[in-house]
Amino acid sequence: MEAVDEPKPTRRTNEVGPTGAQVAENLRRIRDARGLSTTRLSKLLAEVGRPIQPTGITKIEKRERKVDVDDLVALALVLNVSPLALLLPPTDGDDAVSLAPSMTVPAWLAWEWSEGTSPALDSVVGDDDDGLLRETQAYESLSLPPQRLNERKQPASRAAFMLRVQVRQLVSGMLRDAPVGASRGRLAEARRWHGRLADELAHVEQDLASKE
Incomplete structure (x- = not known):
């Protein structure tokens, strides 16, 4: 048989x-x-x-x-x-949103992912900063039209984006009672990108002044 x-x-x-x-x-x-x-x-x-x-x-x-x-x-x-x-649900907090039967992310991340702002970072690269940047670049290149992608590649825009990501992850970790050491590391990264953004905006100001 x-x-x-x-x-x-x-x-x-x-x-x-x-x-x-x-x-x-x-x-x-x-x-x-x-x-x-x-x-x-x-x-x-x-x-x-x-x-x-x-x-x-x-x-x-x-x-x-x-x-x-x-x-x-x-x-x-x-x-x-x-x-x-x-x-998506009408919330932008840390509540879990189910994107697939076996995958959930915080609501704020679900909105940023769907708006073309950020990949579903928690599920892709976790807290690895180098992986975060690489996956963000790959995500944007496949998700956005060329004109918007070129705008995002400008130094000031990139610094502003990375600052936003770091602050979001810092706040999200604090809401989840993340270890103090991890939160301090995220805070340091946020300050670093804040400083880079300030530098890039200073360059923009200089360019504008030279054109007056």
């Missing part, structure tokens, strides 16, 4: 994951804030060429219907919000 391979467990195709659940919650919240009925929202979606029946909107909000990327963009358009307002 031939051995029969056991079927591999598969995820149900209609299962709503953590991001889908967040979209459902945000859709209901924003729709209520806009004072839109499901019927009115359905008409607005039809006007932009992406119709969803009122019953479909209700099913989305009940997590009974998945939202594809075209639905998401159309919903953001007619609700007049950023797509991120549907994808």
